[in-house]
Amino acid sequence: MTTSLPTVLFVDDEKSVLDGLRRSLYGQRNEWNQVFATSGAEALEILARERVAVVVSDMRMPGMDGATLLDRVRMIQPEAVRIILSGFSEREAIFRTIGPAHQYFVKPCTPHALAEAIRRSLGVRQIIRSADLMALVGGATSIPALPKALTDLFSALQSQDGSTAEVARIISSDTGLTVNLLKLTNSGFFYLPSSISDVMQAVKLLGFEMVRTLTVLGTVFESFSCTGIDCLAVKQLQKRSLQIGLLARRIAESDRLDPHEIDLIQCAGMLSHVGSLLLFAKCPVQMADLRNTLDRSGGGIVAAERNALGACHAELGAALLGLWGFTDPVVEAVLFHHEPSRCEFFSPHTMGAITAVHAAQHLVKPPPSGKAEKAEWLNGLDMVFLQKTGAVSRVEDWIAVAERAREEYES
CATH class of the missing domain: 1.10.3210.10 (Hypothetical protein af1432)
Known part of the structure; x- marks a missing residue:
């Protein structure tokens, strides 16, 4: 293994899938080190002993699924890029994985698309995590300071346990978050079938990433104006x-x-x-x-x-x-x-x-x-x-x- 290269960890309970990734991504061996694990537990053992730049995990695995694994990765190596591969298409399933994952790919995902996603994620982090920019x-x-309800909301949105009901509960507990979300949701910049007066309804219609965006646009902009x-x-x-x-x-x-x-x-x-x-x-x-x-x-x-x-x-x-x-x-x-x-x-x-x-x-x-x-x-x-x-x-x-x-x- 070349220590100067970033390490990419691939996790899937099917050995044949990992063997296919190993073969198809052989051409990238000079760009990053490749490590493979057949379970969430084995992946955590690897993460405990070495720094990993990217974790690519299947969603459906016995024992510990991909969302749970990436939630653990978020806590123990927060700077690692987290990518989920899933056969799910239901909206709630996508909601669940979007929290702990930086990127979400529906299977089948071509090796070319996966390699490009890894390259781009590493390239972005090289810029946004530079010492000068972080300083x-x-x-x-x-x-x-961000309002406590907003930090709680961000935490829920990043967690694999974050649900529509929990996100709506956190927003509803703060008058400012509620007012800002509903005001922007009902503005002329969204074309919803009818006026939205219920936070749960807004979360279901808009999705997690849009809710996160609107809370930033409303609450954070308002905080700066003060x-x-x-x-x-x-x-x-x-x-x-x-x-x-x-x-x-x-x-x-x-x-x-x-x-x-x-x-x-x-x-x-x-x-x-x-x-x-x-x-x-x-x-x-x-x-x-x-x-x-x-x-x-x-x-x-x-x-x-x-x-x-x-x-x-x-x-x-x-x-x-x-x-x-x-x-x-x-x-x-x-x-x-x-x-x-x-x-x-x-x-x-x-x-x-x-x-x-x-x-x-x-x-x-x-x-x-x-x-x-x-x-x-x-x-x-x-x-x-x-x-x-x-x-x-x-x-x-x-x-x-x-x-x-x-x-x-x-x-």
Whole structure:
């Protein structure tokens, strides 16, 4: 075993499945060490004696199932990437596994798709867990403490024992969480069949990841607005986040992506600027100066934030969301939503979330009227990335989608 490489642990009670993974992933032996276990108990023995970067587990195993195993992994090696492979398709079964797992794959999952997921997860963590970025997140003394009900909610959402009833109970126990969730659920950014007045009903309709997103968008944004930073800027940021989420969803729908992926894309869009809150709280004077400078001169916000503050809102937001237990597709889309070409490992068929959120964060702004100005405005999109993924031909359609979305949230 090469000690300098990350270790990936594969767990399945069927030896033939593990043998198949060993053969099909042989080509990745120079990227990571591969360790195999035929039960949850054997996996825990391995985890007790060595550091593991990724755990890939089957869901249905005798004794200790995959959800229980990954919940234990979350506690004993919290930095390990947790991936579940399951034949389940029922919504409650997916709810159960989504908590302790960073990624969820329905069987059969091709070795290529699994290898790519491992590469991308490791690549994201290399960025969001860098020492410099963690120092910025940890050193922000002005970040408001999260309400106890919200930390309890995050814990329940990450637990394999978290149920719809338990999540609804925690939200209902806190007036602020309840009001914020129902207010956002019934806003014009969601098209539900009728008005929702019951927390349990909202949780069942929206799903765990959307509930987690809306509690962050409501409660965390509200907490930051009470810290003495620019309240107007926070309110504008919350509104813009909802708009980006809606537009990202509409773009994903126009591209006919999977319904579950569309939900995650809307989550990522709504959370794409949560890192800006951290910058407003940590560096209020510099952020105010930065906004004024960009308003006068134009220019790229990401480069300006890095030059002035040492990191950009996308990196800080992804780091926060990772700490709060959001799934990998959401964290990854937030991390790369301004610079998708930074995503080192990708294929045209697996970049829906990054593509949709990247397009939405730019196209949410109305285009200029002049032909030359519009051409320059389009350069705000990462055309190299869109060319590589074969999505550049979709841009004009996305502009039309954006125009219709603006009419939706302005009406």
